[in-house]
Amino acid sequence: MIEVQHLTKRYGPFTAVNDVSFRVEKGEILGFLGPNGAGKTSTMRVITGYMPPTDGKVVVAGYDVFTHPIEAKKRTGYLPETPPLYPDMTVREYLNFAARIKVGHLTTADRNTRVATVMKKTHVDDMANRQCGKLSKGYRQRVGLAQALIHEPEVLVLDEPTAGLDPKQITETRDLVRGLAGDHTIILSTHILPEVAQTCTRVVIINKGKVVAVDTPDNLTHQLKGAAVLYVQVGGTHDATSALRGVPGVRDVRETDRHQEYLGYEIEAEPNRDVRQDVAKAIVGAGLGLLELRPMRLSLEEIFLQLTTEDQQANAAAAAPAETAAVNEEATNG
Amino acid sequence: MAESLRNIRAIAAKELRAYYSSPVAWVLMGLFAALFGYFYIVYLDAFVRESMGGQFGQGPQTVNVNMSMIRPLLGNASILILFVLPMVTMRTYAEEKRSGTIELLLTSPLKDFEIILGKYAGAMAMYLGILAVTGIYMSILFIWGSPAWQTVLSGYLGLLLLGGGFVATGLFISSLTNNQMVAGTASFVIFLLLWIIGWFGESAGPFWGSVLRYLSITEHFDDFGKGVIDTKHLIFYLSFIAFGLFLATKSVDSDRWRG
Numbered sequence: 001m002i003e004v005q006h007l008t009k010r011y012g013p014f015t016a017v018n019d020v021s022f023r024v025e026k027g028e029i030l031g032f033l034g035p036n037g038a039g040k041t042s043t044m045r046v047i048t049g050y051m052p053p054t055d056g057k058v059v060v061a062g063y064d065v066f067t068h069p070i071e072a073k074k075r076t077g078y079l080p081e082t083p084p085l086y087p088d089m090t091v092r093e094y095l096n097f098a099a100r101i102k103v104g105h106l107t108t109a110d111r112n113t114r115v116a117t118v119m120k121k122t123h124v125d126d127m128a129n130r131q132c133g134k135l136s137k138g139y140r141q142r143v144g145l146a147q148a149l150i151h152e153p154e155v156l157v158l159d160e161p162t163a164g165l166d167p168k169q170i171t172e173t174r175d176l177v178r179g180l181a182g183d184h185t186i187i188l189s190t191h192i193l194p195e196v197a198q199t200c201t202r203v204v205i206i207n208k209g210k211v212v213a214v215d216t217p218d219n220l221t222h223q224l225k226g227a228a229v230l231y232v233q234v235g236g237t238h239d240a241t242s243a244l245r246g247v248p249g250v251r252d253v254r255e256t257d258r259h260q261e262y263l264g265y266e267i268e269a270e271p272n273r274d275v276r277q278d279v280a281k282a283i284v285g286a287g288l289g290l291l292e293l294r295p296m297r298l299s300l301e302e303i304f305l306q307l308t309t310e311d312q313q314a315n316a317a318a319a320a321p322a323e324t325a326a327v328n329e330e331a332t333n334g
Numbered sequence: 335m336a337e338s339l340r341n342i343r344a345i346a347a348k349e350l351r352a353y354y355s356s357p358v359a360w361v362l363m364g365l366f367a368a369l370f371g372y373f374y375i376v377y378l379d380a381f382v383r384e385s386m387g388g389q390f391g392q393g394p395q396t397v398n399v400n401m402s403m404i405r406p407l408l409g410n411a412s413i414l415i416l417f418v419l420p421m422v423t424m425r426t427y428a429e430e431k432r433s434g435t436i437e438l439l440l441t442s443p444l445k446d447f448e449i450i451l452g453k454y455a456g457a458m459a460m461y462l463g464i465l466a467v468t469g470i471y472m473s474i475l476f477i478w479g480s481p482a483w484q485t486v487l488s489g490y491l492g493l494l495l496l497g498g499g500f501v502a503t504g505l506f507i508s509s510l511t512n513n514q515m516v517a518g519t520a521s522f523v524i525f526l527l528l529w530i531i532g533w534f535g536e537s538a539g540p541f542w543g544s545v546l547r548y549l550s551i552t553e554h555f556d557d558f559g560k561g562v563i564d565t566k567h568l569i570f571y572l573s574f575i576a577f578g579l580f581l582a583t584k585s586v587d588s589d590r591w592r593g
Contacts, residue, residue: 011592048441051590073443084438086348088355100344101442104337147438 001026001185002047002155006056009042009209016042018209019056024202026154029181031200031217032189033304039209040189041081044157047187048078061154074102077153077184081160083144087133091124091143094132095150102151114150122146122176138169145176156186162195174199193304205304229296230267231256232279235289237263243286249275262291341448342455345439349426349456358421359460366418367467373410374471377403399475400485405559408489411468412555415461415497416525422460423504424518426453427586431512440590450505450582457501465493485561492558495571499551500525502578509585528552 002024009017017039024030034040046053049065049072058065063072086094095115099106106114119125122142127135132143141161148156161177162170177188177199190196196203197217205213205220213220234240240263244253249270257264269275276293283290353359381403430436439449475481503524508517532550535543547553551574554567 050437050440070443070445073441076441078437078441080434080437080441082434084433084435086352086435087433088352093351097344097348098438098442101341101439101444104340104344 001028001061002030002187003059004043004047004056005058007043007046007053007058008055009039009046009051010054016209017046017053020206020209020211021056022204022211022214024185024187026185027181028202029177029186029188029200031196031203032187032206033191033193033196033203034189034206035191038206040191040206041159042209043206044078044159044187044189048076048157049073050078074151075154077148077151077156079141079144079148079156079158079161081163083140084147085132085135085140085143088131090129090131091119091135091146092128094143095119095146098147098150118146118149121149123172137164138166138172141165141169141173142176145173149180152183154185156180156184158186158188160189160191162190162192170195230269230276230279231292231294231296232265232267232283232290233257233262233292234265234283235262235291237261238288239263240265240283240286240288243282243288244279247275247278247282249273249278266296338445338448341444342452345444345449345452346455346459349453350459352425353422353456353460358425359463362418362421362460363464363467366414366464367470369414370407370411370468370471373407373414377407399479399481400561404472404475404481404486404489408493408559409555411493412496412552413529415464415493415500416529417522418464419461419497419500420504420518420521420525422457422464423501423508423521424514425508426457426505427509427582428512428514428517431589432514446583446586450579450586454501454505454579457505458498461497461501462494465490465497482561485559488561488563489559491563492555492567495558495568495575496551496555499571499574499578502575502582503528506578506582506585509582509589525551 004020004022007017007020008015020039020043022030032040032043045051047058047060047065049069052066060072061075063075065072086097089097092115095118096111099111099114103111103114116125119128122145124139124142124146127139127143132140135143141164145158145161148158158177162173165173174195177186180186181201188195188200200217202214202216203220204211232240232244237258237260239255241253241255244250244265244267250267251270252268254266254268255263256266267275267279276295280290280293381397381399384402385397427436430439472486476483500521504517504521507521507524508514511517511520528549528551530550532547532553535546535550537543538546548570554570557564557567
């Protein structure tokens, strides 16, 4: 439905988007994730035909946005970061105008029904006769969304649709977006990670204009786990570190919780090795009570940091082998 | 074609609405009416004196309301619009760029020329509204006198073309910035320059003098006030308008490329 091929966008000497490629299939919600200034908005502006790419091309619903902008734009709804509202128009007038310039061929009656339908869908019908300039942030965002939906586009591009909303509005907006997924293909940008996990079927992570990862939120968390990490809770206050270190395949043990009734440990295992059974046996064998044993997944937050702070990661990787060797030595000595 | 017209109309209607939903339009119309009214009274007074003088055999034998009243009055109006039109055009693009609504227009299935012609038509409609106020004064002349309507009409045609050139230029200047005050001031300076450029023509040599006089946008207005519709002037104004709109189109397009 959306195909971005080797997209590059430069502003003078500054490269905002650097050779970005990805595809969005029909009915998908693609999360476009990156820190501020990563090139999300630039990419979206090219996809929506707001500006031309410096290099590469974008095909929306079968139309190249650069060579057939009108056809592509007829099939794309766009909610920019700041909803493009005219402050002195009422919500109804504004949507009517949007309908006029996006679907010219409607009769007045058809246009009115369409405006009414969209207002209902985005829950702004109670503000229909209020001026856009006097709306609250949440309503503005939804009127902006209504504007993006007015021509029933196949593709929706939403630039940070939940930015600046309160938690309740965020949940509402997410539900709204999820509800739209069946009829529309959606690209949604955000720098808020849980949003991606909750709304999107696939994630593109972008940093400094480059794509650093494309996958489903689940796969990303799995794939990036690196070494498997387990969390173990042991009853009592007896130190279980040495018992855990003795388990084959365990690289490192850290005590994370100290409580009157239990101790919590994080166990780092060698990659692709399931040590859960052995860990359980070791704890029970040492005469301790096993209260909890679960694999820990990195949250998207951590993945995001890992991916977007490459330099630090490279340094950490360089330091890691020495550390591991030390641990192993300790383990054998112990 | 039908679709383009529909889009242009939609944008023009939106622009016109924006003028009239804010006090700007009313203030401009009021201001213009007051200033025009002042000149009207001054010229009417002069005209009445002149014609009375004529009766007593002191002045010229024939006094003509067209030549001694309407022509200088419309000449003054042509200077007045120089002050008023920057206020009409300054917000057209600058405000859309500042508030981000330009994103709606540029991502809607509209062609650049449709947006520009729509905005042009909207601003021209606003200008017509301002000119319409002067119709009140003119109708008084027609009720109690009998001016030649053809001359009046050609004078208005001249005003329309002159204003059309200013509006096209103002649209272009507004598209260069996202600050409407900057757009307004710059437009005013440019309009002023286009007006007084003819003065420099006086002191320049014969060749450059004629070039500068030709470029002066008000220089071409005079004949319209006399009731003469010369294709030379018609072509000057029409190409002036076309050039302004062309620049505006290019400016919006280049803005896009710069992002």
